[in-house]
Amino acid sequence: MNIADIKKTIIKEILNIAPEIEEAEIVDDENIQHSLEIDSFDFLKILIALNEKLGVEVPEADYTKVDTLNKMVDYFSKRL
Amino acid sequence: MSENTTYREAVKRAIHKAMKEDERVFLMGEDVGRYGGSYAVSMGFLEEFGSERIIDTPLCESGFTGAGIGAAVNGMRPIVEIMTINFSFLALDQIINSASKLLYMSGGQFNVPIVIRMATGGGNQLGAQHSHSLEGWYAHVPGLKVLTPATVQDAYDMVGLALDHPDPILIFENSNLYNTKGELDTNATPLPIGKAKIHREGKDLTLLTYGVNLLKALKAHERLAKEGIDVEVIDLRSLRPLDDEAIMASVKKTHRVMIVDEGWKSGSISAEIMARIxxxxxxxxxxxxxxxxxxxxPFPYAEHLERAAMPQVDEIVAMAHKVMEES
Amino acid sequence: MSEFIMPSLGADMESAVLMEWKIKEGDKVKKGDIIAEVETSKGVIEIEIFEDGIVEKLLVEPETECKVGTPLAIIHSVSERINISPAAKKRAKELGVDLEKLASQTKGTINLSQVEATDEKTETKAPTTDGMRQAIARAMSKSNTEIPHYYLSTSINMTAALKWLEELNSQRPIGERILPAALLIHAIVLALKKVPQLNGFWQNDTQEIISEINPGIAIALRKGGLITPAILNTQEMNLNETMHSLDDLITRTRTGKLKGGEMTQQTITITNLGDLGIESVFGVIYPPQVAIVGIGNIMDVPWAENDMLCARKVVKVTLAGDHRATDGRIGAQFLDKLDKILQKPEELL
Incomplete structure (x- = not known):
């Protein structure tokens, strides 16, 4: 899976959990919880879904390493 | 290959082509020969095709229209030119009692492949008797087909379509269109008889018209577009048959309808279209x-009164505003 | 639509007191009906209406003095026939839009775009309609008018609880992790068991303590609107079950699949605006409940402990209580219990 695929998967799961969001609203370097009004619940659900899709589990201690789209892509691509 | 030419030239070329290709085709009417046609459509034809195929007739619409019908029944392909619609009343019996009914009354034995062309419309200060737009009347009659070419392309195509058709066809050429210019592609596949044409797509209002009023409708479209009113302009092309399918499809899209017609309202084609919708x-x-x-x-002679009596762009625009306000 | 104005009941009359309405909003009235009593210097006079219609709105409360010409009520004239375009009629049928209702809000002709606009309101903003806003508005106005609120707030050191939670979560697969929000709700439920007076209703001038603890959880719908469905019977749940129920409730709230009881059986409200970075929440009680607990953002703050200043994770928890049902002392007990419970997180499981 290349970086573009990972990004696509992440975006897809975000939209899945929060269907009200428009894809264009997901900005690479913004904190997704703040910019998309995703609460801690949605955030956890996104990580659960990504764990299922990508097989990478993000420990709680690493939450700050996955708080933007770019950071997520980076985090998952290093662990795949 | 398309080229820019006049409506007059388009009609002329279509007849010329038909005369060349089919020996059965001939042209008959008042002043079509030596004078070259009242609207100069057949200029030079007499010299080229001779007096057997370009026939100057006496001033007797009933007589030469009847002769044309007879020729058609006997296998010819006559084009009868009645100078203007105003004189066609003299041939009503031939058109309505003979041309439209022979196929039926002969039990299908005799079809009447006649093409009757005439100029129509007002706006030239020709007075009350010579300014009619009564093509809608003819559309009342089963057995006739009524074509109203508005564009240079249709002026050309419709002559060919009519000659290929086995039944009587009336072509109404608005006299104000002969000098208009437009693109003509003599190799294009003609849009069949009975099909309307969408000239401008729009979502707010369906504007149905035909003949010379297409030009006014397009001008109104332009003005209304600047105000953000998106008008769909449809050229009916044929008043009988009417293209119900195209009309209803557009109504379904815009939900609003305006009809522009130089005929009077009472018992008119515009009334018929409204009834169908x-x-x-x-x-x-x-x-x-x-x-x-x-x-x-009755159409006034005075220029300003005549203008006021006919559909104009301002009136179309104002009416569009009214419709849009009401919904 | 027309205004019914204070009539002049004599050349010397400048004003009169509207004593009593004989009609209410929504009533049909006929020309000549007596619709109100007014008191003038000449005594109480009945006033009549001069047109047929429906009472749209009463503009003046009884016992108000009004000058002649003051609008007193809005009358929707029945003679104003509402036209509905055929396309609007058809579309309304397809969409299930109530044309009668729309007609009551419209002047002139109802057309397609109005029907479709109505539908957008009902469809895409589903539970967040103007209706919801109005329901919230009504309940909150009633609350603020009727309920004497008292507010208490305390800062709770969450360091131990969060550390414990982190430890717990690190041993769990991602799907079984517990969020701090669930931990706080569970702790609140445990505190309510010790201080049950806050869990219940104030109705007919009496307090009703309810044994089921059904906290209504304020859940924001991202496209606007907020609802507070309940997690039912939390008194029987452990932390895992609370987390699971909360997860389930939020998911169903946002997909519009709530059950009736969840929308009607709340016994207390918990509102957590922490995710938005809010420090503390001073809530308005949803009647007939008697309390609302507000949870702020868990923040790193300087904290004095054992004569030392250190950084700690701290949350501000606020209680708004109905002073008719409880006193500040009860509220204080509750917050104190909550604090104590959160200091011993290992007992939360």
């Missing part, structure tokens, strides 16, 4: 249908 698409309407037609008076 009512029958077939009532629940698509979001506002009462409206029409811009000629005032119900």
């Amino acid at each position: 009512n029958e077939q698409a009532f629940y698509e309407l979001d506002a009462p249908m409206v029409r811009v037609c000629s005032a119900e008076v």
Whole structure:
């Protein structure tokens, strides 16, 4: 899976959990919880879904390493 | 290959082509030969095709229209030119009692492949008797087909379509169109008889018209577009048969209807179209249908009065505003 | 639509006191009906209406003095026939839009775009309609008018609880992790068991303590609107079950699949605006409940402990209580219990 695929998967799961969001609203370097009004619940659900899709589990201690789209892509691509 | 030419030239070329290709085709009418046609459509034809195929007739519409019908029944392909619609009343019996009914009354033995062309419309200060737009009347009659070419392309195509057709066809050429210019592609596949043409797509209002009023409708379209009113302009092309399918499809899209017709309102083609929309698409309407037609008076001679009596761009625009406000 | 104005009941009359309405909003009235009593210097006079219609709105409260010409009520004239375009009629049928209702809000002709606009309101903003806003508005106005609120707030050191939670979560697969929000709700439920007076209703001038603890959880719908469905019977749940129920409730709230009881059986409200970075929440009680607990953002703050200043994770928890049902002392007990419970997180499981 290349970086573009990972990004696509992440975006897809975000939209899945929060269907009200428009894809264009997901900005690479913004904190997704703040910019998309995703609460801690949605955030956890996104990580659960990504764990299922990508097989990478993000420990709680690493939450700050996955708080933007770019950071997520980076985090998952290093662990795949 | 398309080229820019006049409506007159398009009709002329279509007849010329038919004369060249089919020996059965001939042209008959008042002043079509030596004078070259009242609107100069057949200029030079007499010299080229001779007096057997380009026939100057006496001033007797009933007589030469009847002769044309006889020739058609006997296998010829006559093009009868009646100078203007105003004189066609003298041939009504031939057109309505003979041309439209022979196929039926002969039990299908005799079809009448005649093409009757005539100029129509007002606006040239020709007075009350010579300014009619009564093509809608002919559309009343089963057995006739009524074509109203508005564009240079249709002026050309419709002659060929009519000659290929086994039954009587009336072509109404608005006299104000002969000098208009437009693109003509003599190799294009003609849009069949009975098909309307969408000239401008729009979502707010369906504007149905034909003949010379297409040009006014397009001007109104332009003005209304600047105001953000998106008008769909449809050229009916044929008043009989009417393209119900295209009309209803557009009504379904815009939910508002305006008809522009130089005929009078009472018992007119515009009334017929409204009736059909009512029958077939009532629940698509979001506002009462409206029409811009000629005032119900004999056409005045005075220039300003005549202008006021006929549909004009300002009136179309104002009526569009009214419809949009009502819904 | 027309205004019914204070009539002149004599050349010398400048004003009169509207004593009593004989009609209410929504009533049909006929020309000549007596619709109100007014008191003038000449005594109480009945006033009549001069047109047929429906009472749209009463503009003046009884016992108000009004000058002649003051609008007193809005009358929707029945003679104003509402036209509905055929296309609007058809579309309304397809969409299930109530044309009668729309007609009551419209002047002139109802057309397609109005029907479709109505539908957008009902469809895409589903539970967040103007209706919801109005329901919230009504309940909150009633609350603020009728309920004497008292507010208490305390800062709770969450360091131990969060550390414990982190430890717990690190041993769990991602799907079984517990969020701090669930931990706080569970702790609140445990505190309510010790201080049950806050869990219940104030109705007919009496307090009703309810044994089921059904906290209504304020859940924001991203496209606007907020609802507070309940997690039912939390008194029987452990932390895992609370987390699971909360997860389930939020998911169903946002997909519009709530059950009736969840929308009607709340016994207390918990509102957590922490995710938005809010420090503390002073809530308005949803009647007939008697309390609302507000949870702020868990923040790193300087904290004095054992004569030392250190950084700690701290949350501000606020209680708004109905002073008719409880006193500040009860509220204080509750917050104190909550604090104590959160200091011993290992007992939360």
